[in-house]
Amino acid sequence: MAKPVSIEVWNPSGKYRVVSTKSMPGTRWINLLIAQDCRVEICTEKKTILSVEDIVALIGDKCDGVIGQLTEDWGETLFAALSRAGGKAFSNMAVGYNNVDVNAANKYGVAVGNTPGVLTETTAELAASLSLAAARRIVEADEFMRAGLYDGWLPYLFVGNLLKGQTVGVIGAGRIGSAYARMMVEGFKMNLIYYDLYQATRLEKFVTAYGAFLQANGEQPVTWKRASSMDEVLREADVISLHPVLDKTTYHLINKERLSTMKKEAILVNCSRGPVVDEVALVEHLKQNPKFRVGLDVFEDEPYMKPGLAELKNAIVVPHIASASKWTREGMATLAALNVLVCQDLIIELHLILDQVQFI
Numbered sequence: 001m002a003k004p005v006s007i008e009v010w011n012p013s014g015k016y017r018v019v020s021t022k023s024m025p026g027t028r029w030i031n032l033l034i035a036q037d038c039r040v041e042i043c044t045e046k047k048t049i050l051s052v053e054d055i056v057a058l059i060g061d062k063c064d065g066v067i068g069q070l071t072e073d074w075g076e077t078l079f080a081a082l083s084r085a086g087g088k089a090f091s092n093m094a095v096g097y098n099n100v101d102v103n104a105a106n107k108y109g110v111a112v113g114n115t116p117g118v119l120t121e122t123t124a125e126l127a128a129s130l131s132l133a134a135a136r137r138i139v140e141a142d143e144f145m146r147a148g149l150y151d152g153w154l155p156y157l158f159v160g161n162l163l164k165g166q167t168v169g170v171i172g173a174g175r176i177g178s179a180y181a182r183m184m185v186e187g188f189k190m191n192l193i194y195y196d197l198y199q200a201t202r203l204e205k206f207v208t209a210y211g212a213f214l215q216a217n218g219e220q221p222v223t224w225k226r227a228s229s230m231d232e233v234l235r236e237a238d239v240i241s242l243h244p245v246l247d248k249t250t251y252h253l254i255n256k257e258r259l260s261t262m263k264k265e266a267i268l269v270n271c272s273r274g275p276v277v278d279e280v281a282l283v284e285h286l287k288q289n290p291k292f293r294v295g296l297d298v299f300e301d302e303p304y305m306k307p308g309l310a311e312l313k314n315a316i317v318v319p320h321i322a323s324a325s326k327w328t329r330e331g332m333a334t335l336a337a338l339n340v341l342v343c344q345d346l347i348i349e350l351h352l353i354l355d356q357v358q359f360i
């Protein structure tokens with residue numbers, strides 16, 4: 001028998017019971033649920049990652065819908081428990097849903113939602129920040145200053161890479177990959193090479209139009225190329241950012257062999273999912289190639305890093321914060337609440353909010 005988990009309750013007399021496994025930013029999501037006669041229960045347990053057992057206890061005997069997190073394992077056990085409790089809706093508070101077994105959800109008649117769109121620009125901005133920080137060695141230089149080591153300007157001090165005129169490579173040119181590509185092309189006048197299963201027509205048109213604009217103003221135009229393989233991107237690009245979904249086809253997409261085909265001074269950024277990169281191979285590659293740099297927001301075994309990574313000066317590491325802007329996190333919470341309401345048929349004035357809702 002799992003221990004009871006601590007909760008905070010909003011609108012105790014609400015007819016429908018909706019559980020959120022974590023407290024989420026803002027109050028709009030809570031108010032939306034209350035307006036549709038929901039009793040909202042928010043788990044206030046101190047531990048960061050809830051176990052399947054904890055969540056089964058939270059679901060209890062009657063539960064209409066759940067908002068969960070990407071750190072949780074939403075599979076057979078949880079969807080069976082939710083279905084037994086009368087629930088028909090689950091929303092991940094994330095766009096990525098590799099932690100959700102959608103087949104199991106289907107089997108138990110539970111609809112699944114995610115939160116795309118509201119995090120596109122915020123996540124792309126972090127990927128751009130990591131690209132810049134790696135190119136200009138900002139974290140190393142900051143540590144140097146704080147250690148009191150700066151004793152005057154020097155021609156070789158923290159020399160990094162100029163981005164202008166170099167090639168940015170994007171693997172997975174969906175919403176976030178395309179937003180990142182636009183930032184790097186427009187902001188730093190980089191040329192683009194991308195690889196995706198599908199053609200990114202709007203992105204191509206954007207780069208073509210921007211190139212024409214630059215040329216009309218007497219500047220070197222930017223260019224784009226859709227690569228026929230991922231290896232072409234790895235060989236040609238100076239900065240490569242990973243933005244595919246995580247599934248069987250993208251697991252360890254970046255491995256020892258592929259790292260060896262990249263330029264010795266390339267920059268690799270990962271704001272997708274940790275297992276897209278073989279992190280052990282990456283640590284080895286970083287050790288062997290001190291001018292190769294990485295910016296990582298995600299890790300193979302979160303919250304852990306593979307041995308050796310934390311000690312490497314050519315790696316910038318941040319704790320999965322790519323979507324962490326206030327606007328975005330409040331938007332994700334709002335979308336997650338709307339997903340649960342719509343999937344559970346609890347919306348009264350559906351037409352007022354349907355355009356804000358996203359489904360997998």
Ligand SMILES: NC(=O)c1ccc[n+]([C@@H]2O[C@H](COP(=O)([O-])OP(=O)(O)OC[C@H]3O[C@@H](n4cnc5c(N)ncnc54)[C@H](O)[C@@H]3O)[C@@H](O)[C@H]2O)c1
Nearest residue numbers: 096123172173174175176196197244245249271272322323
């Ligand atoms: N670090 C973070 O905090 C953070 C934030 C948001 C999203 N993400 C991750 O980013 C991912 C992408 O989000 P999005 O909104 O851009 O999704 P999206 O669906 O718009 O884009 C994903 C792209 O990957 C492409 N793709 C799929 N398989 C591929 C393959 N084998 N090779 C190349 N491309 C492939 C798809 O065709 C699609 O264009 C999410 O699934 C999530 O895992 C991470």
Ligand SMILES: O=C(O)[C@H](O)CO
Nearest residue numbers: 093094095096119323
């Ligand atoms: O998939 C997602 O949404 C991120 O990892 C968290 O924002």
